[in-house]
Amino acid sequence: MPFVIVExxxxxxxxxxxxxxxxxxxxxxxxxxxxxxxxxxxxHDVPKDSWAxxxxxxxxxxxx
Numbered sequence: 001m002p003f004v005i006v007e008x009x010x011x012x013x014x015x016x017x018x019x020x021x022x023x024x025x026x027x028x029x030x031x032x033x034x035x036x037x038x039x040x041x042x043x044h045d046v047p048k049d050s051w052a053x054x055x056x057x058x059x060x061x062x063x064x
Contacts, residue, residue: 002039002040003039004042005044006044007044009046009051017043
């Protein structure tokens with residue numbers, strides 16, 4: 001049972017997520033030999049105030 005976790009900043013539309021999940025599924029079928037009915041994809045939408053890179057919160061990066 002393959003399990004793909006996508007973590008990204010919140011803000012994508014449902015349609016963008018649909019396209020992303022379809023693309024991930026297609027890639028896993030083609031490149032990893034997965035069966036689509038066995039593949040799970042979970043998207044974690046993380047608020048920008050809960051994610052940091054290089055010691056700077058995502059909400060603060062936008063100000064630079």
